[in-house]
Amino acid sequence: MRQLRRPLIALTTALATVATTAVTANAQTGTENGYVTQAVVNSVLHRMSLPEKVGQLFMTYGYGPAANTVDPRNQTEFGVDTPAQVVQRYHLGGFIYFAWSDNIANPGQIAKLSNGLQQAALTSGAHVPLLISTDQEQGLVTRIGAPATTLPGSMALGASRDTGAARQAAAITGRELRAMGVNMDNAPDSDVNVNPANPIIGxxxxxxxxxxxxxxxxxxxxxxxxxxPAFRTVSATAKHFPGHGDAATDSHTGLPVIDHDKATWEQVDAPPFRAAIASGVDVIMTAHIVFPKLDTSGDPSTLSPTVLTGMLRNELGYQGMVITDSLQMAGVRQKYSDAEIPVKALQAGADMLLMPQHVGTAIEGVLNAVRTGELSEQRIDQSVRRILTVKYRRGVLFQPFTDISAVDRVVGSKDNKAAAQRITDNTVTVLRNDDKLLPLKSKPKSVLVTGWGQTATATLANAVTARGSKATALTVGAAPTPAAISAAVQAAGANDAVVVLTNGAYKDPGQQDLVRQLVATGKPVIAVCVGNPYDPGSVPQARTWIDTYSSTAVSMESLTKVIFGEHGPRGLLPVSIPGPDGYAYGAGLTW
Structure with a gap:
């Protein structure tokens, strides 16, 4: 096999010009030359050994801001010193970035890390470039912050009802990621959040x-x-199949059980995945959840042939790449060993295995399954082909490196940030304005900004001050104590108006009491929910309620524009708020 390496590399190189031209043409015409794709993918696959092919099935992390960073955590978890060596030792097909693994400091550093990891992949093992991913959903789940362009997230976009804005938001995010060498985004979230108590989606x-x-x-x-062009875009990942929107348990810490029958699943959970498939999504991510009325095995969907092969592939007709959610999550580790889990996932219909608890154990488990006949090499080839096809479609196979000199021009550009602000301006939802407080008729001399979120309150206070009112930020936290509430009430008495931010007040009595006591001061109070939008139904005493669905800087700027009358509210509630003081889906005041 090794003696054939150079001729096979030469064959692949000979295909590169044709393939790159085809990739560009595909992006321009919206079509794909299946024959060229198959020829390129097969040429790469056929020169790989079994361990190299199995390595392509895995995506995991490594510790360090550079490919050659020596970090003792790499030795502890992977038996090597650097992120590059993690890629090389296990012939990885993918790598995922997190702040906690010290991969994310700034755009230039990320781009250099990406190039270093791609070089590691190309100079060892299968000589196949990596899929490099991160979770850049925007809003609540934003791995790469400023100076990259930040946006308010999915529910805020849903409030805008503007699909053009949603597409533009994804385009901005995708172009900036690709400039940093990230070629796969684990987004968009495709769950329908029908459960206000959902602890992980919202x-x-x-x-x-x-x-x-x-x-x-x-x-x-x-x-x-x-x-x-494909080599400047990223693979989208629709998640979490078959639908995580009605979960009441966090699958990071437990195994959620969703009681939807087939008819409910077809009506509620399936449509977004059908839409993603119809739109040509490159990747679909699985969920570690149980639907007992759809699958009686008791296994999480990630390990269920009924769900992944029967429902996703056969019923919905999806033949693209399937990636698991993290295999370190509790929801998938309750019944099987770490060596069995990846085998079960492949048998179910998954292709790429994300973040196994012990990558060496997981890889050896798959290799042993092939040796014993539990998995066939043909089944491995099937998944590798899907993974290579995604790499080909995004131009990764032949253009894996990013231009370091272009990073600062693309990431966080003036145009991108201006577009992000315009998009966000149309997401703010005013649910209640009983006293006609909004927009402010005159600028108050002093404003107290209090409530949840140290960064959010400070950012909003700065935005208010920039309008000519002297604003003071006083954070009381997510579960304010009586002493903290008393301090906020006292501060309110010394100001002309109050803006109070809530996040999770619908399940925290302290936040509810804070709003009630601020209203009781008689000062003009603007209550703003910056997280899950259900807080306005919990404190009807507040006569002015706004939902922003986000505490990002762009959202706080858009909120300020609405408060001061610079921009009218345009958002409509994208969920219903239950209860006697709730609000209907689609609620929202405009002026």
């Missing part, structure tokens, strides 16, 4: 209406994948 979803979520998912898939 504002990561576009809303509770399947049609709205479907339209937004479709727009974002096109934004990520079709906004330019």
């Amino acid at each position: 504002i990561r979803s576009f809303g509770s209406d399947p049609e709205l979520v479907s339209d937004m998912v479709s727009a974002q898939v096109h934004g990520y994948q079709d906004s330019g």
